[in-house]
Amino acid sequence: MFSVDFQSRVPIYEQLYRSVARMASVGALEKDEALPSVRSLAEELGINPNTVQKAYAMLEHDGILYSVPGKGSFLSGDENAAACQREIAAENLRRAVREASGCGMKNEAILAQVAATLKERGEAK
Numbered sequence: 001m002f003s004v005d006f007q008s009r010v011p012i013y014e015q016l017y018r019s020v021a022r023m024a025s026v027g028a029l030e031k032d033e034a035l036p037s038v039r040s041l042a043e044e045l046g047i048n049p050n051t052v053q054k055a056y057a058m059l060e061h062d063g064i065l066y067s068v069p070g071k072g073s074f075l076s077g078d079e080n081a082a083a084c085q086r087e088i089a090a091e092n093l094r095r096a097v098r099e100a101s102g103c104g105m106k107n108e109a110i111l112a113q114v115a116a117t118l119k120e121r122g123e124a125k
Helices: 012-025 038-045 049-061 080-102 107-120
Strands: 065-068 072-075
Touching: 012 049, 012 080, 038 049, 049 065, 049 072, 080 107
Parallel strands: none
Antiparallel strands: 065 072
């Protein structure tokens, strides 16, 4: 269900955070659905349980998860997951624009590339 890329420069807890937020925002996880326990997910992924706990704590802080003592962590089901996913996407877009601009790409070329990408997806207006 979850996976991490050990070669990525993105910290594992952040990858896990993004994975859960993405799955929640697209409906792959249902409201009030139980997530794997910290220990079982850590074993499944081959990572330290503290890493999973950190990701779960961040998700709970952002309102994507809630925990019930003795029962586990559950998807909250509100709009926080989608909002977090949109913010991650917006930050990725900002980073890409800064990188393209830093390489000498003109604003018009950047906008044209965004429009072409949206058109490929059938989302251009």
